[in-house]
Amino acid sequence: MSIRAAADRRSAPARAEGLAVDGLTVHYGSTAAVRGVSLDVAPAETVAVIGPSGCGKSTTLRAVAGLVPVSGGAVSLAGRDVTGWNPSRRNIGLVPQNYAVFPHMSVAANIAYGLRARGTAAARRRERVREMLEVTRLTDLAQRRPDQLSGGQRQRVALARALAIRPDALLLDEPLAALDPQLRGGLRRELAAMLAETDCATLIVTHDQQEALSLGSRIALLREGRLVQFDTPRRLWDDPADAFVADFLAGAVLLDAVVDDGHALALDGRWRVPVRDLAVRPTAHGSTRLLLRHDSLTVTDDPARAVLEARVTHSEFTGDGVRLTVRAGEQVLGVRVPPDARVGGSVSLAVAPGRAVLLTPGA
Template sequence: MTLSLRGVRVAHGGHEVLHGIDLTVARDELLVVLGPSGAGKSTLLRAVAGLTPVSDGRVSIADRDVTGLRPGRRNVAMVFQSYALFPHLSAAENIAFGLIVRDVPKAEAAERARRAATTVGCGHLLDRRPGQLSGGERQRVALARALVREPDVFLLDEPLSNLDAELRVEMRAELKALHARVGGAMLHVTHDQVEALVLGDRIAVLRDGRVEQIGTPDEIWSTPATTFVARFVGSPPMNLLPADGPLPGLGPAGTLIGIRPGAVGLGSEGGTAAHVERVEVVGEDAHVYLRLGEHTAIARVPSARRPAAGAETSVTVSAADVHVFDAATGKRA
């Protein structure tokens, strides 16, 4: 493995931020760490980079124990959310900066910077300064600066979050294509579930400094290990109802049943009575908010077949679409 974390703990002022993190990133793998704000994503990244000291555990890069090494000796490259470009330097100088300070000859550094810029699609911007670049162009320069160092591990800290929605989709595709071309181990942190599902070879879902689940995007979506993963990955989120609630017979007593909104059928005969509280139209889809006795649920249906707010309808769910979780622990049953 190119990157390995074993029992990594990080504490600040007596408060433990990371609780014994175990994960690996293989050569040429893109692992996405996904979680809400405050989950410890950036702290984990900084611990790998050596910017935040590890309280306990071990960080290994390219089969070297780097736990006690300074950042400059770890051979990692980091792409920050804020890009962190020098405003007084040109794009070419920003890209080559890390090589120059490591005494790489200027001609070689310039050529490597040119090649890296060409790879990420900003070769025509080398003479411009950051203030003359758009957000997407600055992001490409930041990626080229990381690429030019030929690191063992690329660390990406929410690199797309400052972009507008359209550009974020474009850069997501470009980042995926870039990784396919250049390879290398990448550890990418984000709070955006779509970004994680699209980009990741695997995803590690982080909550309160602990790993809830590691798996492929298909595994995270199809077999969530906990109710947290089930609710966090999916929009609208998965419905969670007691097995002895309004839809009985779909799970053992004492469990919670999880149902994706797209698996909730409306209007069929013999279903459970439900009241439509409100409807949100989202393009071709409609999110229908339902009251089932004392409980609520969301259905996702084609917009053209949506019921009206205030209407009475019925709910049906196939047992094949049900996820079952232990009600006490929240773990998959």
Template sequence: MTELALDGVSKAYDETTALRDVSLAVADGEFFTLVGPSGCGKTTTLRTIAGFEEPTAGEVRFDGESVTGLGPEARDVGVVFQNYALFPHMSVAENVGYGLKFRDSGTASSEARIEELLELVDLSGMGEREPSQLSGGQQQRVALARALAPEPSLLLLDEPMSALDARLRESLRRQVKRIQSELSITTVYVTHDQEEALAISDRLAVMNEGRVEQIGTPEAIYRRPRTRFVAEFVGDNNVLAGEVRGREDDRLRVGVDGGEFAIGDPVADSGRDSGDRDGGVESAPSPGDRIIFCVRPEALREDAETNRVRVSVEGQEFHGESVRVDGRWGETPIVLRLPDVPTHEELTVGFEPEAAHVVERE
């Protein structure tokens, strides 16, 4: 397997800058995900790692050695594209075995390797079929088996499940994670689906406008976003702006729209759930500072004893295991996630100080 590092990688196309000083490190055997909105640079990053794009500046290293300037054929990578790119005139077995043509192996060993891979992706007995005879999920697994056939040191997947329905996507992402864990292969995965990124990754990088906003574990990204963009992009969130009025022990008193909240001290909190190599809030906000903090919808509860506010219900969505409620506290929009459908037009909810997280100063 291999360790991967990008050091100050930028990529420009004429007047358009796709990547801006991207630096990250992926450990040997890690499942690392690039997540962000369309046009944020995640696919360009993946293509630069693969060697399909040459960086305008910066360096790509495998196991400490620069591969910048080398083509894909010299990088020992396996790639699964968004459209799978299967050969329609070849059988499933021929598609899987295509990469083995460039490896020094006999016919018997190649056939054994193909059978091994078809079993790995749960397609045993389907080697003679054509791609057109397979479902979308089965085609995705053929593409994965083909990428794994030559035993690459690095596996790259570019939104391989975006064309599949939600239920199949959920099933296949578990299967991809299982295969990756069994093989202990270093993997970089690209998706715009935040839920998928949180569910499948050891760590992830959230990208925006060609930059890396934050790198961390799924829990750190979700619970301790470093920027307002990460807080708003990854899952539902209540992002509030207020003024620091004072400090009591490890709490800040923050005035928001005529009310006052007690929230956790961002400096005391900065080491918890870290998994984030970019750091966090370096110094405590002072009285008079304007700050932005966030509170996840599920942290707002009717039985909470602190930071209580009265919210008027404006809309609701039933999600099975929970109900998303859109409401308003004064002029401030509030999102709640409750276990049951609300029975009143107004709710009183609160949150614990530790549930609030400062993301930046205004």
């Protein structure tokens, strides 16, 4: 049975509106950890919250769960304002970073925990635990204790326990962070498959860009407690709101530019790139900018090309090539060159045709 089929057994009109956070502000003493964050998660949708360490991701999650008091804004769940509600009244399933499974209880007892706490009758509890064991593929491990499980299996126990209560929202705090890097790729796909089966609104906190891009149907990017951009992974990648977003998500560089006489002028006019060498895309974020990724630039000795002189500050062998870090004036850029390329202390850079993007308002 799928998670969705298991959930469909109850009528669920109340969850139709998912989760909404409006102007959320949270203080720890005089420090504002979250500042006016607004986002929404539709039923059956997964939204990833990402950002650098200390930007307020976990605090946002904890405020939604009711575990920290809010100093402003509102949280609504399934169409009800739950801002002042106790955590236990919110019908939220929370999977904390360390999974917090009870070590002295069997897998089955862990999954039954929330149902027992709500006074669910024994027969219904057994049935629901059986369903959750099945959908998380833990049936054969039902009587084991958590210390007899792998990290990935423990994660599934935590997920099954959170989903057993049929929550309106599921909150996952760094669900893969505790696992071996080698296992993460496979478990990410497994988690994505399980989340695709649920019909609750899922908010997942991660500091891993790849995890956010692959698990979130939308991504909320936070910086210093503020929401910088809330968008689909594709739009965040293709049309970042600012240089911070471009860098954080893709290690890309965003340069202010102006277009003049068939050329894009960047770096205060020091670099004049023919527009015909650029991919031109419209931006939803106002100004004209040049988006450069690692493969956007090449090193050239062709004096006929529009070059930018730069100084090599670092070079790193990546197997299939060498990644150079270069500095043009104050601007730091990344360039990938073939493994056998001969580069000295300074290089002439040109755009790889079609690989750098000119973002233009209303293009």
